[in-house]
Amino acid sequence: MSVLAIPRLHFPSTLVLGATLLALIVTAAIVGIWVTPYDPTVFAVRFRLQAPSLLHPFGTDEFGRDVLSRILAGAHLSLATGFGAMAISLVVGVPLGLIAAFHRGAVQEVIMRAVDLLIALPPVLLGLLVLAVTPPGLFKTIAAVGLVYVPILVRLTRAVALGLLEEDFVQAARARGEGALPILWHEILPNAWPPIIVECGLRVTFAILLGSALSFLGLGPQPPASEWGLMIAEGRDFLTQAPWVCLAPGLSLCVLLVSVNLVGEGLRERLDPHLRGRAHA
């Protein structure tokens, strides 16, 4: 019986549901880069603004382009914005947070005050600021959104690391005479990553939303690209006579956000020791 005493892997239902949905969307997005029911950019004047039907499940837009095809072809843009931006904030934010935690003097002051400054600006404004000075494009949007979430990760990483630095095993490592880098890399980081990952999972949702908001404002991928925020911006003029042009990308965005959020919540339940205790109780 002792074999069965190994703790059973517990996957919360939110995680399972979210991950399944997200996997479906990611697959569709990857396939959609190459294969869609219709060419997402070719005009078909005779079929413009047609209501959803068997031929066009999500209807057609003002140029007669199939909305479903456009959504599929544009899905990877939203995903790339969300996850790409998060990756950027991770790569920049986590090391900065660790450094700030380890060097309590002037270095910490410089990093943390810069972070305060960035946090004081509303996210959309910060994104606009980055994009307004240069011609827009997908990678710039990703970078801008990534920059917006750097401060949050710096703060979180620093807070977690500060707690860990007081722990006995870190003190022991210090007593052994280990340098700053080995301590950060071998002692702090492995114990700090669960809360960071959870935070990232939840922040991806905001990153996707912010990316779409920026491209709605014209600062993301450019037409005829079918980024969902841009599609909503273009379809807005036809809201009264052809609501599907706007609704389809809006709902797609909704489903994507819910699935990412479910994954984030699930990860939190799985990784957060406090919540885990409660789940078993």
Next chain:
Amino acid sequence: MKISRRTLIGTSIAATTAAAIASPARAAGNVMRIAIGSSLNNLDPMMTTIGDEYIYDNLAFNGLTRMNEDLVVQPDLAESWTFSDDIKTWTFKLRKGVKFHDGSEMVADDVVAFFKRLLDPANTAPARSQYDMVEDVSASDPLTVVFKLTIPYGGFADILTDRQVKITPRGAVAAMSTKPIGTGPFKFVSYTAGDRLVLAKHTEYFEPGMPKLDGVELRIIPEMSVKIAALQAGDIDVVWDLPLDQVKTLSTRGDLRVDSVPTASWDGAVMNNLIPPFNDPKVRQAFHLAVDKKDVVELTLFGQGVETISPIPPSHAFYAKDAKIPKVDPVAAKKLLAEAGHPNGIKIPIIVPIGRPVRERLGVTLQQLAKAGGFDITVQRMPYAAFSAEVTGKAAVYVDGYFARPTVDTSTFPFLRTKGSWNERLWHYSDAAVDKALDEARKSGDTAVQKKNYIEMQEALVKNPASFIAYAVNFACAYRKTVAGVKTHPMRWFDLRTATVG
């Protein structure tokens, strides 16, 4: 005098009924409510710059001449006019007994004072440059105004129909921006930015029996879907500047009348003639060979417009309908590009304005249609507010458009004449044949001579296009069926002298 109980009751009932009938009728019954898109920035007509303001200009004020819905110039405050043989002296005879809204009489001194104000560079009037040929303006008697011009100018009475050139009382300049006074059929009552402008009937208006309405309200509603919902619900009577994609959809409704009229407003791809690759006329020609303007009209305007050569629209008598326009041929376009040194075609970004949906659509349309002719275009959206600072005169190619101007001269000369004011800003075009035709047309007061010259100008433009002037766009308004006596005006304003509601 004894007042019997019966008379007393009778009178009071009559009085209450009269009041009850009178007040709601004034508030809702005979007032036309027009939905416009944005707040007015200026109440002084001379300083107005946007279409929403021009509606007000034409309701509360009069010019010396006016233009009707068929673009015919008619007397307004001027009863008649004559010009000297050298077309440099113009004499306008004013109407007698015209009253301003404050009850004072409009005389020649008011006209002179207005033009002095317009021409003073210190006042920075937007329309001033169109009147720089005016050397002097004077009143020879209380009802006669004489203009002396520096050059012969055949269209002088026509440009006085201009939306910003409205006669205001000479003593009331300081109050114009808060309590504007004019001679128009409706007088200013109140204005709340973001909400509405209220106008009431000018009871002493100089044309007897007009206006028929008790008042007009310009309701400021920025969002088009809200405007259309309000129109369908009967909360407003007119939607001004209906999006062209809505024309067919709303036409099917029984309680609405949708009017779509041809205008001289145009959109196009503005190509800078100084910046490669469009500095080469062959590249500009190749673009015309690559893109079918008919398709552009259908895709961008939902068919509510017509392809054109220059800012002169096909609905105008001066349009060159026999001009030999080469057939669209992508293969020939590619060949021409190769001759111009672009054997692999041209890769170029086109800038489109965010917030101008028709022009945004034009950009995407051109991107798609020009592909076959060897133009690999990427669309770049930019806030329209940034255009004059960052795009106009700087970008190699971008999408923009211009509203109709009152005369053929003012809509062509500044744009196409070498060193013309708009030409210098937009594209730096220069063509000897076009210059000659524009100069000749301007010097003549004879319509036949003008027509001949403008047709030559358009033929020269086909051979050497300044830019891709895509189409003359329609202007549409939607009315509730209860509205009568209004025609949709190609100049995008309203003449409501004979209008009624309900």
